[in-house]
Amino acid sequence: MTPVENRPRHRKWSQMSTLQRSIIMAYAFAIVLFLVGELVSEGFDSPNHILTILVISSFVGYVGIGQTLVILTGGIDLSIAYLMNATAVFMTGLVASHIAPTDVVLIIVALGGALVGFVNGIGIVFFNIPPLVMTLGMNSVLEGIVLVYTNGTPTGNAPIMIHYLVDGHIGPIPVDLLVWAVLAIVVGVMLSLTVFGRRLYAVGNSVTGSYLSGINVGRTLIGTYMIAGFFTGIAGMLLTGFAGYSYLGMGDAYLLPSIAVVVIGGASIVGGRGNYVGTIAGAIIITVLTTILTILNMPIAARDILYGVVILAALLLYGRARSSQ
């Protein structure tokens, strides 16, 4: 049933891990898309425009942090859409009501994100609810909370600090990209240099194996969802900086792309393989693709189709499971 396996032709290439190959291919794919962009519209690859595209990529990149962590454990997080929306409306609402100083509000709201992740983790670990269902239900609950809290109209504006993080410049460099770089380094260090990171991969590879080697699987999972919730909360707050305020449904557009960017970045949806460097490539690919389709002024129908086809192509290229079944 399975086709004869092709032996990799180049030694060096073959010595790399599947993940390394996938990430290299993802970045190559991103570069190809940039070249296509230049063909489609002159000035696409000008430094200024590349910076603009990177800034736009950063938003799905921020959302992708939590999703990367969760997918590495073999789970999935569908609650990010309304977790982002919730942190956004609570941040602007609490700041506007002058209950506490802005920086205290920011910390509280980010911890609120972690709390939501904690509840997700509890449901998944202690109640044995599949991650997809747990986070789907949580998304619905959060949507309700957002509607009830705002009564339909979110109040307040993004604090100046958040605005600066997203829209400010240091020389020609957007502050937003520096923020992204810092977060990427934090996540990268956490995943590859800490004990927690190793446990996270181990759990994603095999729950039973991790258990047998003495890892507290439940605690690792709950920790992962908490950290994911924390980062998603930060993503929601940063997103308000872009618009200047919070609004209903602001996270919806990021839910499915957040999964797509992680997988296009070479992570395995069943867990255990992937890293945030890949997700960054995925975020850039998705953004460049969307931009090109916009510039081509294609009807929405064609954009949807091409978007799906490109994701499928990337998956066929390097998202396939090993053929041994």
Added chain:
Amino acid sequence: MVNSRHSTSWTLGKDIPTLLSFMVLAILLAVNAAVDSHFFTGFSLLTFFTDAIPLVLVAIGQFAVILTGGIDLSVGSTVSIANTFVAMYMVQKLGSMVEVSLLMILLGIVAGMVNGIVIHYGRIQPILVTLATMSIYEGVALLILPSPGGSVPTSLTSALTGALMDIPIAVIIMAFLVVLWFWARRTRFVLHLVSIGSDESAARMNGVRVGVIKIAAYGLSGFFAALSGLYLAAQTTSGDPNIGAPLTLLSIAAVVIGGVRLSGGRGSLLGVMAGALILSILGSIMYFAGVSSYYQDLFQGLILLVAVAISSYRRLRNRYMQT
């Protein structure tokens, strides 16, 4: 011999998750009857069933896929394809109605089978393949009908949403689906679906043609999605390229509330129907109880979580606790 006897038990009573979903439904029906004094008079009941049918149909397709341990995120877009196709091409003639219906069903099956083929031969996870085709099929629906419109023969509307000798057609459809299930669950095909969901490699070793069965399951999902799109066209007398979108996640919720195990291998169509009806009746209860519709999502999410927590928590072997 496929090891799945326990999964499609003959006595419904042993099927606790399905039972639970029916108990929840019975309670909600009682609550609804209490808040809506007209509930058991014609119009309310007719519309209750009629409005629930599209979700019931999609959920059944989703159920076939989830039984194998897969998932189909493209069902909503397939609903939209069928819906726009009908609104665009069907005219008030018996020939056209039959022809367009058949073509539409074929489209649905093909859309589903493409998922199955890519999943099986491409060796890509179902959630990813159907995430991509969700976008592709959405585009196809927009190609067929870029904005809401078109029209549907009035006879289709009255045939599907009316009543036959005072029995709502919707009730007849559901009764038919129940009978179909009592027949189908004994068939080799359904047993194979279940066995793949329970343990794919064991099923393969037992001689189940995993590829064929999986592709058929996704084809079935497309088939039911197409029927749902047809029914929505009849109900709304027009086409809408975005009509199916909300049904994707709702169908998964309905299946799960119906006591079906998300990892596959266990579940009953009766539970799925109960799950879909539970989700449909919530809005009505809240309207008649005078609760702000802001709370609807909150309750939907809570019911989903409580239902699944109860049925999952019972299981002795917990994946993560290893106790």
Added chain:
Amino acid sequence: MTYSKIGATAVGVTVLAMGLAGCGSSPSSAAAKASTKGPYTIALSNSYIGNGWRVEMEHVLEAYSHDAPYNHLVKLQVDNSSNSVSAQVSSMDNMISAHVSAIIVDAASPAGLNQVVAQAHQQNIPVVSFDNTVTSPYAYNVDIHQFQFGVIGATWLVKELHGKGNIIMNRGVAGSPVDIRRFGGAMSVFKKYPGIHIIDQIYGQWDDAVTQSQFATALASYPNISAVWSEGGTYGAIQAFLSAGRKLVPMAGEASNGFRLALINRKYQADGLTGISVGDPPALSALALKYATAIIQGKHEPHHIWIQPPVLTAKNIKVGVNAFPNLPMTVFDDFTGVAGLNFTAHQMETGK
């Protein structure tokens, strides 16, 4: 064993109860309602609550129903669906089951509700649709001329540009009838001028944030933009120009607070911003309530009522009257002063 019995019984009873009750049903119309003196229950079926305009529309409606004479005459119900036709059909079915006196509708689809509108008609429940109106012959419609919305903005732009220039069109939600009509109106003007070039159409979803991100991309691609025609989210377009460090251009946009305040902002004016603000008043909902009540009372009303869109330029924008620095930028300022209906900012924000 006990389980199995209970199980079979529970399922059996549920199925039977449904089936039997189903048998007794007959969808024929109920007895015609006697025309009473009220209070009338009027239900709003709103297709979704995801944007500020809809929220304002509901608040204005609630405030209107709390004022005389409606405080004694009308009992208002509000039900929001999740932007899906089927959810809205269910919602309206419930209203018909509850025998409300009238239904007012902001529809998820122009034709998708026609079946349920016909059912309401059978049961003698008048339906008044507004904003996203329905095509059913049984419904009453209250709306602004969306085609005119497009024409007014485009005509002003052409004059401002002396018939020459590159225009980016910021459309709304793709495929929605409102977008199609507004766009059609604008194009009917632009195509008369060969010097006008439409260099791009983007879909800002009538949303400042989406518009801003779409413009961020477009600005990088087009060095020469002479003007922007926009259906909504115009404040987002201005933000995108500012953060790209580009000079502002003439803009035809909607009646958002951000856009109106920008139009009278000295700094932006010096930077090149001129514009026209064409409104789509949220108070249409209050008008719909007014007409629904009149219809219940047996007054003969026309089936279509058209409201002229309110139009302002920098000259007649007045702080505190039709632009409000203390309100969020996303608020639509034409909640008041349209079609003889006046509301305070407090009413618009709270519904009280």
